[in-house]
Amino acid sequence: MKRWLYPALLLAALLGIWQLAASSGFLADVLGVEEFLVPSPAEIASSLWDNRSVLLDNAWVTLQEIGLGLACSIVVGLLFAVAMNLSEAVRLATYPLVIASQAIPIIVIAPILIIWFGFGLAPKVVVIALICFFPITVATLDGLRSVDPAAIKLMRTLYASRRQIFWRVEAPTALPSFFSGAKIAAAVAPIGAVFAEWVASNEGLGRLILDYNANYRVDDMFAATLVLAAIAIGFFALLALAERRVVTWR
Amino acid sequence: MNVSIGGLAHSYGELRTIERLDLSVEAHGVVGLVGPSGCGKSTLLELICGLLEPSEGTVSVGPAATAPGRLAECAYMPQRDQLLPWYSAIDNAAIALRNRGVGREQARAEAATLFERFGLVGFERTPPQELSGGMRQRVAFLRTLVSGKPVLALDEPFAALDAITRAEMQEWLAGALRSDPRTVVLVTHDVEEALYLADRVAVLSARPARIVAELRAPDPRAADRDAAITDPAFVAAREEALRALHGGSR
Numbered sequence: 001m002k003r004w005l006y007p008a009l010l011l012a013a014l015l016g017i018w019q020l021a022a023s024s025g026f027l028a029d030v031l032g033v034e035e036f037l038v039p040s041p042a043e044i045a046s047s048l049w050d051n052r053s054v055l056l057d058n059a060w061v062t063l064q065e066i067g068l069g070l071a072c073s074i075v076v077g078l079l080f081a082v083a084m085n086l087s088e089a090v091r092l093a094t095y096p097l098v099i100a101s102q103a104i105p106i107i108v109i110a111p112i113l114i115i116w117f118g119f120g121l122a123p124k125v126v127v128i129a130l131i132c133f134f135p136i137t138v139a140t141l142d143g144l145r146s147v148d149p150a151a152i153k154l155m156r157t158l159y160a161s162r163r164q165i166f167w168r169v170e171a172p173t174a175l176p177s178f179f180s181g182a183k184i185a186a187a188v189a190p191i192g193a194v195f196a197e198w199v200a201s202n203e204g205l206g207r208l209i210l211d212y213n214a215n216y217r218v219d220d221m222f223a224a225t226l227v228l229a230a231i232a233i234g235f236f237a238l239l240a241l242a243e244r245r246v247v248t249w250r
Numbered sequence: 251m252n253v254s255i256g257g258l259a260h261s262y263g264e265l266r267t268i269e270r271l272d273l274s275v276e277a278h279g280v281v282g283l284v285g286p287s288g289c290g291k292s293t294l295l296e297l298i299c300g301l302l303e304p305s306e307g308t309v310s311v312g313p314a315a316t317a318p319g320r321l322a323e324c325a326y327m328p329q330r331d332q333l334l335p336w337y338s339a340i341d342n343a344a345i346a347l348r349n350r351g352v353g354r355e356q357a358r359a360e361a362a363t364l365f366e367r368f369g370l371v372g373f374e375r376t377p378p379q380e381l382s383g384g385m386r387q388r389v390a391f392l393r394t395l396v397s398g399k400p401v402l403a404l405d406e407p408f409a410a411l412d413a414i415t416r417a418e419m420q421e422w423l424a425g426a427l428r429s430d431p432r433t434v435v436l437v438t439h440d441v442e443e444a445l446y447l448a449d450r451v452a453v454l455s456a457r458p459a460r461i462v463a464e465l466r467a468p469d470p471r472a473a474d475r476d477a478a479i480t481d482p483a484f485v486a487a488r489e490e491a492l493r494a495l496h497g498g499s500r
Contacts, residue, residue, distance in 0.1 A: 150329070150332055153296065157326040160345075250335075
């Protein structure tokens with residue numbers, strides 16, 4: 001009960017203050033801008049309702065991008081982590097590259113990917129996967145390496161093959177870490193989606209936000225951003241749920 | 251199956267852990283190894299189990315003198331029980347059978363007969379994290395028995411338990427070995443535990459480990475532990491072992 005009540009009370013209080021500050025014109029005065037540039041929660045809510053069909057259409061595009069991007073990043077991230085755990089040579093060789101892949105700003109990579117992969121879904125998925133595989137790889141690798149060496153010695157004396165040690169000891173040990181990485185990935189995936197859409201797209205929530213921005217439709221920007229956040233929270237919740245179903249021993 | 255060690259020496263890089271060590275354990279014999287912390291007792295067990303090859307000298311288990319050969323004959327019980335929290339107690343105990351390709355139900359059925367014999371009935375499906383410390387050690391020991399291997403290498407199996415539970419577990423293990431004799435190498439830092447459970451006790455020096463004294467236990471694995479450990483012969487043997495231990499670490 002308290003788990004829901006406390007955050008709900010805080011949220012209601014914040015929204016109430018915001019509503020008062022925005023509708024009274026106080027916020028606009030402080031910021032020194034026109035009142036229509038500082039929407040109140042009520043105005044954002046009505047924008048959500050008024051634009052529901054255009055928001056839903058574009059949300060569906062972004063949802064697909066994020067879903068596919070996350071799926072790819074999970075596959076690639078797991079492959080990297082397992083390969084890096086199996087072979088020291090692979091780990092030493094690839095770790096600097098994995099880190100470098102995150103050091104290059106995505107805003108620099110995105111246009112190149114658009115040139116290579118065209119205007120469709122593919123470059124967006126690649127951009128998202130590029131951002132998201134990193135936390136998954138690093139967290140899963142940490143999980144795999146946290147296995148107690150004594151557990152592996154024990155398993156070796158109990159007839160376990162390399163493959164059995166992986167599936168029965170290492171993989172379950174690393175599962176909670178993998179989920180931590182995947183949840184971080186879900187939270188940052190929308191950043192990739194928005195950047196990729198800004199570079200080249202005529203649909204998606206990122207594109208929509210840019211259009212609204214060009215027209216000073218701040219209330220509609222807030223509405224679209226809210227939907228984007230909801231998508232991220234949705235994927236996060238889905239992963240948290242999967243974690244609870246799979247990692248039953250914690 | 252007997253264990254025989256001749257002229258054994260082992261180093262990790264520059265660090266000499268074992269020096270010119272000779273030891274033999276007859277089939278179904280129990281030898282206790284006591285020594286100061288960090289003296290190389292665990293390394294000795296890993297050498298016996300075939301998890302390591304020695305730098306010098308020979309280690310053979312029955313006819314097997316190579317590491318893979320010894321690995322096939324020895325089961326290892328590490329200091330911490332290393333029960334896997336994603337498996338139930340019985341699936342942990344049966345893991346050696348599963349590793350050998352036995353089906354889940356058949357493996358459980360085979361382990362269940364041991365659960366009956368060793369007082370664990372009713373705990374088959376309990377996850378290890380819900381078992382008491384003593385129960386966990388029992389399951390861990392049954393896991394080595396279920397492997398069917400002739401030689402058991404026990405590395406301070408009861409070190410993590412409180413004194414009362416440890417005494418109970420020693421009595422329990424003595425009973426288990428009376429009814430299901432195996433060749434056992436028991437590493438412990440507890441002289442009393444070694445003298446009660448083993449036929450012979452070898453006292454090791456500080457690193458690099460060598461044997462400074464060998465004692466015959468007066469009444470190994472007696473049914474009445476309290477009577478056995480207060481017997482004058484036992485008390486004298488314990489004093490002798492402690493003197494050797496303290497002389498050896500000086």
